[in-house]
Amino acid sequence: MKKHEKIALDSLLSRSSTDDLTSPAPKGDELETILSAVMRAPDHGKLRPWRLVLVHGEARVTLAERVVASMKRIDPDVPEKKIEKRYNRFSTMPLIIVLGMHLKPEDKIPLIEQELAVGAAGMNLLNALHAAGYGAVWVSGEITYDPVFAAELGFPAPHGLAGFFFVGTPKDEDHHSKRRPVAPYVTEWTGEPVSFGADKD
Template sequence: MPPNASTRDYLLTRRSVGIAFLKEPGPNASELEQLLTIGTRVPDHGKINPWRVVVIEGDARAEVGARLAEIHARRNPAADEASLEIERQRFLPAPLTLVVISSPKEHPKVPEFEQLLSAGNVAFNLVHGAHALGFAASWVTRWFAFDEEAAAMLSVAPGERIVGIVHVGTPTTTIGDRPRPALDEVVSYWGRK
């Protein structure tokens, strides 16, 4: 296979763009279908699809935020209006949010950990897909990914868990690179001293 310079250059420069810098427009229906197709094209030993994606767009973004604020208020009776407003805005301004859920399946040859990694690959492929389609994305988790009631409100079933919340939109800024680890700090060669 010949080298692909544009893919290499993209991978060497990819940066997440925070939700505050993701605005309309988001993907249209055709682009969303392409994005989801890219996102679910991941290693999946056993072909068992141990993941699901929940799409949050349009008015649903504000509705989800309102419900998060309600849960947050119950969990934190002393919460002030400013903190509740933060929860109401969680899925805004990004025009699209994709909740990636690990949905493990019983399988004699595919351990749950491997299935979890496959789900993580879905989240990262969604980030790559967003960029490939001319958008930007940010993969995050927040308190509600780990809160049972909030996760259930986001369509997580018993035995499942959120592995990523991917916000997608049109970037309003260019994010500079961040420091990356020196390879000799994170890479070793087995058998070398």
């Protein structure tokens, strides 16, 4: 294995999520390079269904207010503690990237494949952020699937949201979680229906 390939593989093998983030978040040319990784996501039909919305500065407060409104719309009895936690996270994360989906249900490419391409874009984004030395976590929650909230952000049906990426610098450089072994998730096909160690109770 060549040196640069080993570095790339080590990066893939060491990424993990964290929401314990502080400034700085990437910006300028560096941010554009990181974001460009989504353009390497596999994409049947070249539909490029992923959309990235950058939220920083004061706009985070407006986003947090919309998040709270969505939570109350979904559940008028939502506990105040939950609201407070969500509001604080959305209004203070160094950078939030909303991952939107620009979907074409009438296209010959099945909708699930369009959504999978957006998911692949999200994974590339997480890996690119990690490779560049930043920390991130992909979060969703019921607000992600609130069509009113999605429309407010610019994704009216049939479009929608795939989630939110909290981005910044990890407060703890050693935050990385232990990587689990892959063996329970892999099997060899011998002509019979497969089963996995991961599915055994």
